[in-house]
Amino acid sequence: MTFEIFLQQLANGISVGSLYALIAIGYTMVYGILRLINFAHGDIFMMAAYFMIFSMVNFGLPWYVSTVIVIAATILLGVVIEKVAYKPLRDASRMSIMISAIGVSFLLQNLATYLFTGVPKGFPDIPFLTRAISFGNVSLSVVTVVTPIITIISLFVVLFITNKTKIGMAMRAVSKDFETAKLMGININNVISSTFVIGSGLAAIGAILWGSKYATVIPVMGVMPGLKCFIAAVLGGIGNTTGAVIGGFILGMSEIMLVSFLPPLTGYRDAIAFVILIIVLLIKPTGLLGEKVTDKV
Amino acid sequence: MITNKKNKSFRKLNILLVIIAIILLYLIDSDIVGNQYIKRILNLCAIYTIVSVSMNLVNGFTGLFSLGQAGFMAIGAYTVAIFTVPVELRESIFYVVPQNPTLSQIQIPFFSALLIGGLLAAFVAILIGMPVLRLKSDYLAIATLGFSEIIRIIFTNIKTITNGALGINRIPVIPSLDVELGYFNISFGPMWSIFGIAALSVLLIYLLVNSSYGRAFKAIREDDIAAQAMGINLFKHKVMSFAIGAFFAGIGGGLLASLLGTVDPKQFYFTMTYNFLLIIVLGGMGSISGTVIASFIVTAGLELLRFFDEPLTLFGVNIPIFRAGLRMVIYSILLMVLVLFFRNGLLGQKELSWNAIIEWFKNKMPSHKKSERGAL
Numbered sequence: 001m002t003f004e005i006f007l008q009q010l011a012n013g014i015s016v017g018s019l020y021a022l023i024a025i026g027y028t029m030v031y032g033i034l035r036l037i038n039f040a041h042g043d044i045f046m047m048a049a050y051f052m053i054f055s056m057v058n059f060g061l062p063w064y065v066s067t068v069i070v071i072a073a074t075i076l077l078g079v080v081i082e083k084v085a086y087k088p089l090r091d092a093s094r095m096s097i098m099i100s101a102i103g104v105s106f107l108l109q110n111l112a113t114y115l116f117t118g119v120p121k122g123f124p125d126i127p128f129l130t131r132a133i134s135f136g137n138v139s140l141s142v143v144t145v146v147t148p149i150i151t152i153i154s155l156f157v158v159l160f161i162t163n164k165t166k167i168g169m170a171m172r173a174v175s176k177d178f179e180t181a182k183l184m185g186i187n188i189n190n191v192i193s194s195t196f197v198i199g200s201g202l203a204a205i206g207a208i209l210w211g212s213k214y215a216t217v218i219p220v221m222g223v224m225p226g227l228k229c230f231i232a233a234v235l236g237g238i239g240n241t242t243g244a245v246i247g248g249f250i251l252g253m254s255e256i257m258l259v260s261f262l263p264p265l266t267g268y269r270d271a272i273a274f275v276i277l278i279i280v281l282l283i284k285p286t287g288l289l290g291e292k293v294t295d296k297v
Numbered sequence: 298m299i300t301n302k303k304n305k306s307f308r309k310l311n312i313l314l315v316i317i318a319i320i321l322l323y324l325i326d327s328d329i330v331g332n333q334y335i336k337r338i339l340n341l342c343a344i345y346t347i348v349s350v351s352m353n354l355v356n357g358f359t360g361l362f363s364l365g366q367a368g369f370m371a372i373g374a375y376t377v378a379i380f381t382v383p384v385e386l387r388e389s390i391f392y393v394v395p396q397n398p399t400l401s402q403i404q405i406p407f408f409s410a411l412l413i414g415g416l417l418a419a420f421v422a423i424l425i426g427m428p429v430l431r432l433k434s435d436y437l438a439i440a441t442l443g444f445s446e447i448i449r450i451i452f453t454n455i456k457t458i459t460n461g462a463l464g465i466n467r468i469p470v471i472p473s474l475d476v477e478l479g480y481f482n483i484s485f486g487p488m489w490s491i492f493g494i495a496a497l498s499v500l501l502i503y504l505l506v507n508s509s510y511g512r513a514f515k516a517i518r519e520d521d522i523a524a525q526a527m528g529i530n531l532f533k534h535k536v537m538s539f540a541i542g543a544f545f546a547g548i549g550g551g552l553l554a555s556l557l558g559t560v561d562p563k564q565f566y567f568t569m570t571y572n573f574l575l576i577i578v579l580g581g582m583g584s585i586s587g588t589v590i591a592s593f594i595v596t597a598g599l600e601l602l603r604f605f606d607e608p609l610t611l612f613g614v615n616i617p618i619f620r621a622g623l624r625m626v627i628y629s630i631l632l633m634v635l636v637l638f639f640r641n642g643l644l645g646q647k648e649l650s651w652n653a654i655i656e657w658f659k660n661k662m663p664s665h666k667k668s669e670r671g672a673l
Contacts, residue, residue: 035435036435037435037438037439085633085637088637089636089637092640094434094435095356095362095434095582096636096640098362098434098435098438099574099578099636100633100636100637102571102574103629103632103633103636104633106568106571106629106632107626107629107630107632107633109568110622110625110626110628110629111626111629113622113625114620114621114622114623114625114626117621117622118622223568227439227442227443227446230439231439231443234436234439267450267453267454268450268451268454270446270450271446271447271450271451273443274443274444274446274447275447277439277440277443278428278429278440278443278444281429281432281436281440282428282431285432285436
């Protein structure tokens with residue numbers, strides 16, 4: 001392997017990793033507050049990609065207008081899902097609420113198959129993002145370079161919101177202790193909605209970048225990234241935003257490196273995430289940056 | 298005395314029901330009643346019953362949220378597929394990558410292959426369960442789901458054994474059992490085997506749940522720390538429940554492979570597990586009879602909903618919402634309604650019995666009479 005190819009793969013790994021990181025932030029925030037694996041998160045991401053196709057291809061809007069519309073629509077979808085499928089089950093067992101999340105995920109996939117058919121659809125070309133630029137002998141598309149930058153910016157915005165604003169303080173309080181936070185007069189429903197707003201918004205940005213990178217959209221495209229990003233969140237320490245981003249980078253990097261250094265194992269690319277998950281759960285279930293939680297009897 | 302008499306008459310009723318079921322089975326199996334389509338759906342219902350009841354053992358009775366059923370089914374299905382396909386057909390099935398030379402010479406009878414598939418699934422479950430079952434609720438769910446995906450990915454990649462993404466087809470149907478009774482030559486078709494195995498599985502799980510092991514499972518479900526304090530070996534019981542669940546899932550998978558005649562890795566995508574999840578939620582987590590009823594309702598219901606996928610023309614107007622995919626949308630909406638509004642399912646943690654049915658009617662009747670009196 002030449003040095004140029006190595007650099008190319010490195011950039012590729014960072015870019016895939018930062019896409020995972022963007023989606024993982026949504027998982028980790030929802031889990032931190034509701035203690036719920038939001039199985040539907042990957043499918044919200046998938047719907048965002050279809051929204052983008054609709055707005056650019058069917059309505060012919062320019063990409064910057066579409067981006068705003070898609071982010072808004074995805075946030076709306078995320079909040080509606082929370083209100084309809086998760087809010088009524090707030091006092092139910094964790095198993096019920098998780099089954100509900102699985103149900104939403106299943107519904108979104110079937111709905112997408114019904115509305116848009118299972119045939120892959122081309123993602124609209126955003127010339128600004130798909131243009132190639134070269135550094136010496138290494139040629140990359142703009143999206144590969146831009147993705148990590150957007151992820152880092154998003155991470156800082158999320159960290160600012162959770163650490164410096166009033167709603168962020170409420171979020172931290174709710175994730176520490178649901179009941180006490182309620183007693184302190186925090187409006188739990190607002191806090192939960194705002195985590196879904198942030199998570200879905202980032203999923204929408206992720207979907208636009210993903211679409212520009214891979215160019216096709218299918219109804220089940222959210223499933224694998226969804227599971228992998230949850231794994232990234234677990235790897236980083238669930239509930240911890242910075243951890244989710246680090247986890248996403250590690251996961252993306254290990255996938256790309258496996259494929260480029262051990263080509264015979266390419267077929268096992270999707271299995272790597274699960275292997276990492278199981279190793280993490282066995283060795284350090286709290287993840288890299290997670291806090292230790294003790295069970296109360 | 299009265300209860301004794303009541304129980305005796307209930308036992309008679311039960312025997313009568315079993316006889317009716319056997320007669321129906323005979324009529325359908327020998328094509329006197331119904332057709333191939335109905336036969337196939339009923340067989341599918343019975344196979345789904347096996348897998349769902351085994352999943353309920355793990356999720357409903359032991360309280361372990363496991364989503365690995367599809368992976369264990371894949372193990373059973375592939376074992377049957379690999380070992381029962383006639384040796385002379387192997388070359389034409391494995392036409393891209395030839396099968397492993399030792400494996401391609403081995404052919405074993407269906408029932409042995411089925412048993413081996415179940416045992417293999419249980420063995421894998423023990424291997425997986427030892428590390429994973431230390432995890433709690435949602436972590437366990439995601440880890441088991443991960444393992445079921447890993448199993449599927451491995452099957453996609455070991456082409457010399459499983460034929461990769463192409464899958465294995467031309468799997469022979471379940472052999473008929475011929476019994477000679479003097480002058481009569483009775484042939485028990487595949488349906489007898491499937492329903493027989495389903496009944497046996499349900500019976501075994503029922504006996505298990507009502508044994509001392511079953512009580513330990515339920516104690517773990519209610520509160521694992523309290524159960525441990527009472528001296529129940531958590532690890533042993535969790536692994537046991539998980540492995541038994543996997544064994545029956547493997548058996549179900551093997552039967553499915555033979556019924557469909559073909560296996561490929563895509564069938565065992567983890568969304569398949571969602572079907573069984575829907576069934577146990579509908580039947581009631583922790584109710585065997587509820588699960589059996591729900592298996593038949595869901596499996597047959599999915600077939601009945603098929604008309605939603607066909608274009609519909611009412612009074613000469615083509616109704617545009619009826620097209621491919623609508624069925625699954627309705628199916629998933631029903632799942633959501635069930636989860637949100639009928640969380641206990643049909644039976645909750647109760648079992649169906651004659652007493653329960655009579656109680657239910659008694660509760661309905663007085664209000665009925667009152668309203669009649671009011672009307673008068």
